[in-house]
Each structure stands twice: as structure tokens, then as C-alpha cells.
Amino acid sequence: YQDSLTRALGSRPEFQRLSLQREKLLVERRLASNQTLPNLDGQLTGNQDAGFGKSALSGNDGLDRQVLQASLIFQLPAQRREARGRLQTAESQLMQIDRQLSYAEDQVRAEVQDAFSLLERAYEFHKQARTRLELARLVAGAEREQxxxxxSDVLRVTLREQAKFDAEIFEISARQEFWRAESDLRAADTSLGPESRGLLREMTVRQVPIDE
Incomplete structure (x- = not known):
């Protein structure tokens, strides 16, 4: 069941569509978030006065009259308000996508669980029907030998043959139920394509050969 659920979550088209939409919104949110940030630029400038290299007030050990200026320029982008609006929109849409993903996951989980349980019941039901048919054929053959x-007499043989026919019809109905359950599981788990057996490999239902 868990393997089938994992495959279904990865292969269902609604999950692929919602996941792509979510990735697109994440990119849009990141871009809008960057555009709301202020610009901070650093500058470093230098200059030197003309004339003597030392200040008369600084003595023999005075410094050269060279000036270095460092500055930080803080700017707010003009489109900051528009970017904040886009950011809020992207976050709101992301919340909606997450809710849709959660709802879709719950729905797929229920579909796979129901289909898987139905398939198991149908398989066991067919096993019982097959056993009943084999027994009915054995009894009918033994009665003919008697x-x-x-x-024995014709009445007993006729009753055994009727029981065999009923068992054959019962087995056919059980086989149809299994195939119907198998189709439901393939619809829920789209990774099980028409040619893929997947977990059905060990749950193969074969037609019981008709007696000659």
C-alpha cells in the first residue's frame, strides 16, 4: 500500500501541476522579496591638499594633508511598495497551493487505500471461488464415475452438474470483480500503466480451464 501511495503521489497529474505552480510562485516571491530590500552602497574617496605635505600645526611628526572619506549610501527603491504587494500576493497564492496539495494528497490517499483494500478482498474472494469450483468439478466427476x-443415479449426477455450473458462474463473477478492482487501483496509481504489473504481480487471476 505504501509503495503504491508513494507512486501515486509522484505520478498523478494534479500533483505535478500543483508542484510546478508552487515552484513558480516561490521564484516570484523570492524576486519580490529582493525588490523590497533597501539598497546599501559603500564608497571610499581620497584627496590631498596642494602645498606643503605637513601641517604647520602638527609638528615634525605631523601627517600629510591627505583625506580619506568613507560613506554608506542608503536608498529605498521606488518600486518597493509595488514589490511588497507582489510579495503578499505570492504568499497568499502559496498558501492556497499548499492547501490544494494537502487536500489532493488526502483524496489520493483515500482512493489508493480504498482501491487497494478492494483489490485484496476481490483477490481473496476469487481464491475462494476457484477452490469452490475445483471442488464442485471433483464432486461432479466422482458422481459420474459412481x-x-x-x-448412483441420474438425479444425483444432475444435481452435481448443476452445482458445478453454479460454481463456474460464481468464479467468473469473482474474476470480473478482481479485474474491476484492478482497474480502480490503476486509476488511483497512474504509475501502473496498462503493461505494468507492479504490486499485482503476485495477485494474478487466471481463468479456470473448462472441462472437456
């Missing part, structure tokens, strides 16, 4: 030996 008639040949003179130990």
Missing part, C-alpha cells in the same frame, strides 16, 4: 459403476 453412475458408471452403478452406484
Amino acid at each position: 453412475l458408471r459403476l452403478g452406484r
Whole structure:
């Protein structure tokens, strides 16, 4: 069940569509978030006065009259308000996508669980029907042999044959139920294509050969 659920979550088209939409919104949110940030630029400038290299007030050890200026320029982009609006829109849409993903996951989980349970029941039901048919055929054959030996009569043979026919019809119905359940599981788990057996490999239902 868990493997089938994992495959279904990865292969269902609604999940692929919602996941792509979510990735697109994440990119839009990141872009809008960057555009709301202020610009901070750093500048470093230098200059030197003309004339003597030392200040008369600084003595023999005075510094050259060279000036270095460092500055930080803080700017707010003009489109900041528009970017904040886009950011809020993207976040709101992301919340909606997450809710849709959660709802879709719950729905797929329920579909796969129901289909898987139905398939298991149908498989067990067919096993019982097959056993019933094999037993009915065995009893009908034994009754015919008893008639040949003179130990039975036509009425008993007829009743055994009718029971065999009922068992054959029952087995066919059980086989149809299994195939219907198999189709439901393939619809829920789209990774199980028409040629893929997947977890059905060990749950193959075969037609019971008709007696000659």
C-alpha cells in the first residue's frame, strides 16, 4: 500500500501541476522579496591638499594633508511598495497551493487505500471461488464415475452438474470483480500503466480451464 501511495503521489497529474505552480510562485516571491530590500552602497574617496605635505600645526611628526572619506549610501527603491504587494500576493497564492496539495494528497490517499483494500478482498474472494469450483468439478466427476459403476443415479449426477455450473458462474463473477478492482487501483496509481504489473504481480487471476 505504501509503495503504491508513494507512486501515486509522484505520478498523478494534479500533483505535478500543483508542484510546478508552487515552484513558480516561490521564484516570484523570492524576486519580490529582493525588490523590497533597501539598497546599501559603500564608497571610499581620497584627496590631498596642494602645498606643503605637513601641517604647520602638527609638528615634525605631523601627517600629510591627505583625506580619506568613507560613506554608506542608503536608498529605498521606488518600486518597493509595488514589490511588497507582489510579495503578499505570492504568499497568499502559496498558501492556497499548499492547501490544494494537502487536500489532493488526502483524496489520493483515500482512493489508493480504498482501491487497494478492494483489490485484496476481490483477490481473496476469487481464491475462494476457484477452490469452490475445483471442488464442485471433483464432486461432479466422482458422481459420474459412481453412475458408471452403478452406484448412483441420474438425479444425483444432475444435481452435481448443476452445482458445478453454479460454481463456474460464481468464479467468473469473482474474476470480473478482481479485474474491476484492478482497474480502480490503476486509476488511483497512474504509475501502473496498462503493461505494468507492479504490486499485482503476485495477485494474478487466471481463468479456470473448462472441462472437456
